[in-house]
Amino acid sequence: MAELFSDEWMSGFMGEWNNDAELTGALSEIGFSSVIAYGIQGEEQPRGTISIEAGKAVSAGAFSGEEVNWDLRCSGDHWAKWIKKAPGMMGLGAAYTTGKLKFAVGDYGAMIKNPKMASPFIKTFSVMGRV
Numbered sequence: 001m002a003e004l005f006s007d008e009w010m011s012g013f014m015g016e017w018n019n020d021a022e023l024t025g026a027l028s029e030i031g032f033s034s035v036i037a038y039g040i041q042g043e044e045q046p047r048g049t050i051s052i053e054a055g056k057a058v059s060a061g062a063f064s065g066e067e068v069n070w071d072l073r074c075s076g077d078h079w080a081k082w083i084k085k086a087p088g089m090m091g092l093g094a095a096y097t098t099g100k101l102k103f104a105v106g107d108y109g110a111m112i113k114n115p116k117m118a119s120p121f122i123k124t125f126s127v128m129g130r131v
Contacts, residue, residue: 004076004079005062005063007048017060023120027054030055032052034069035050035070036051043073046063046104048062049063049064072104075100083129089112
């Protein structure tokens with residue numbers, strides 16, 4: 001398996017993202033377009049990014065300094081746990097409130113209060129598990 005959030009891993013994530021009609025459809029309905037970064041807590045920069053336009057992933061790869069709208073961070077162990085078994089709403093909420101999941105960029109509170117964003121956000125973790 002490719003290293004988590006490496007160029008190769010992010011390319012696989014993009015493919016799985018676009019293969020999930022439930023995820024892309026829900027995000028397309030709300031016109032979701034963003035650059036999302038993923039990384040490890042304590043590291044200066046994220047490791048990988050995925051660019052979404054109207055719900056579809058259009059590019060992904062290792063972080064190369066691009067401006068991001070969202071930057072999610074947690075420990076490598078926590079990412080591994082979530083990739084093995086995707087968290088639910090309660091698990092993500094607990095991780096956020098205890099500091100195990102951090103948003104270096106982006107507003108977790110606003111996102112999680114909007115069901116049209118929260119459900120697809122949670123879905124991305126199960127998509128990660130297919131990479």
